[in-house]
Amino acid sequence: MAPHPAPPQEPQDSPDGYVGLDVAHAERLARERGWPTVRPLPPDAIITMEYRAGRLNFEVRDGRVARAWKG
Template sequence: MADLPNLPDNPQDDIEAYVGLAQESAEEQARARGWTTVRSLPPGAIITMEFLSGRLNFEVKDGTVHRCWQG
């Protein structure tokens, strides 16, 4: 049997604190706090639904984070 991949853990972070921040500031802060992947998306974007540990997603409208979720 193959070994399980070494997946990153989600950082201990208050993800709701990103809501209201400017996109660039939120992305920089997330990376500094240990998120391995940061993805910014426009409202209503069509995305895959696979969960990726260590990824933080931002819904960005007019340069501001309106929603944030893990995976």
């Protein structure tokens, strides 16, 4: 039987720290902190609910992060 690959590690980083930041700065900071996937989304975007380890989501309003969450 083939070994199971280890799930991607998530940075020990709180999404709350990105709220209020300019989206370009927040994306750059998240990548520097080790997030492999950063996904900016418009307000009320329709998205799937699957959890993806290593992904950080930003809800962006007027060029700033209004909400941030993992997965």
